[in-house]
């Protein structure tokens with residue numbers, strides 16, 4: 001094993017690492033750091049989440065700075081505000097003993113003026129979200145002419161979130177750079193395109209190819225109708241008492257919704273997503289790490305950086321787009337030789353994606369039946385019995401109460417006692433599951449599902465025409481196409497193909513959207529604010545053929561809306 005010192009890091013950085021308690025470099029650090037220190041080549045580095053990529057680029061980045069020169073020398077792009085703050089914080093810690101090094105995080109959703117002032121103070125490294133960096137460039141608050149190093153961190157997530165145009169612009173604005181480093185957990189086509197377009201003979205360091213398919217993980221899936229997914233989740237969780245796991249959702253909205261419902265239904269659960277303050281994230285993570293929370297509902301981006309190693313289950317409430325991401329999610333369980341289970345809850349539509357994952361990463365999935373009410377009750381009962389068997393008894397503390405307890409229970413036989421103890425918890429499940437229907441998708445149902453779909457397609461054809469919607473937010477408010485597209489596709493779950501041309505004007509924006517989704521867009525956008533201004537939506541042409549602009553889209557009047 002090579003030590004950090006042997007990798008060629010400076011004394012100041014070694015002190016910082018010792019202070020953080022980093023003893024040995026992780027594999028990706030071992031491979032990237034020496035290359036990044038010695039050559040100016042472009043680098044593509046691929047490694048799973050949680051493998052220490054921040055230090056892999058952060059340490060050589062810091063060491064390459066010319067601290068005497070007071071201009072921006074390195075730019076790190078991160079997909080979200082949280083990651084931006086986290087990377088800035090990590091780099092500041094590594095560089096603690098090189099005090100003249102100035103690092104500034106800049107990200108959207110915070111006042112830009114304060115960030116502009118900060119940048120004027122002679123910053124060496126800017127850690128930015130792509131949208132905000134463009135904003136700062138437009139305002140000429142930042143000069144990137146002398147940037148010699150650009151790092152794309154979590155490149156896959158960044159492009160996945162719709163920042164492609166912004167990233168392209170930034171890479172064009174930093175043409176004078178010597179090196180471009182791309183760090184990612186997966187290598188989807190759009191990341192490959194960036195590498196092909198902007199890199200010259202990059203050195204590729206990939207720990208993904210060597211990544212063994214972990215044989216300790218079982219891959220299971222359950223099929224149900226889309227509207228039964230939440231019930232299926234509950235049954236699965238109830239049938240696994242003692243579960244300690246992560247539940248993955250595709251969007252923040254979905255994660256929030258699932259967590260809120262679980263909390264309401266009495267589960268020990270919480271959500272981790274991009275809308276939270278860092279302090280809330282930390283608090284939730286701590287509760288989860290210490291086992292006070294059994295279930296954490298998270299989006300893929302938010303789950304990056306979760307460093308909990310003894311999870312019993314990973315549940316995919318929604319499957320990820322990329323097969324590699326599935327592997328990452330699943331890899332959160334089955335660690336350190338323990339067994340783990342990765343569970344997907346699927347509607348029939350999603351089954352195709354599962355097959356793709358199966359082919360692409362060559363793992364076998366086993367279909368399981370969603371437990372019936374009676375099965376859930378049985379599992380819970382046996383769990384209660386096991387816990388009673390294993391219950392530690394504080395003999396001394398309980399002794400003084402025993403006479404009273406014996407007195408109160410003396411009329412009950414052993415059999416009666418057992419029945420009653422077991423019923424304390426069990427009755428709750430029994431009551432809940434008394435008339436629980438079978439929510440498994442059987443073949444008979446599947447046929448009718450297909451018939452429904454065929455009907456929908458027919459309706460679709462009739463309603464194919466698209467609608468132009470206008471919103472009261474534009475360039476003036478700092479709106480970007482990528483941000484809007486992200487909002488539409490990720491937050492509101494509008495399929496990409498349903499969104500047409502987007503024209504951002506000075507004080508308003510026109511969005512072309514398939515009629516089928518026009519109502520959903522109207523209703524959904526109404527919940528969001530840009531720079532403190534509530535978004536108002538108007539459809540240029542009436543949604544329902546009558547001459548009335550639909551404001552806020554509250555009314556479900558249109559034909560298009562009726563089938564949504």
Ligand code: ADP
Nearest residue numbers: 022023024025026048049050051052053054055
């Ligand atoms: P990634 O970007 O690959 O997902 P991070 O850089 O966020 O991973 O690192 C994951 C965790 O591992 C962090 O908590 C970080 O502090 C820790 N870590 C990174 N490198 C080391 C190391 N060499 N020794 C100990 N802990 C490390």
Ligand code: MG
Nearest residue numbers: 053054153154
């Ligand atoms: Mg990272």
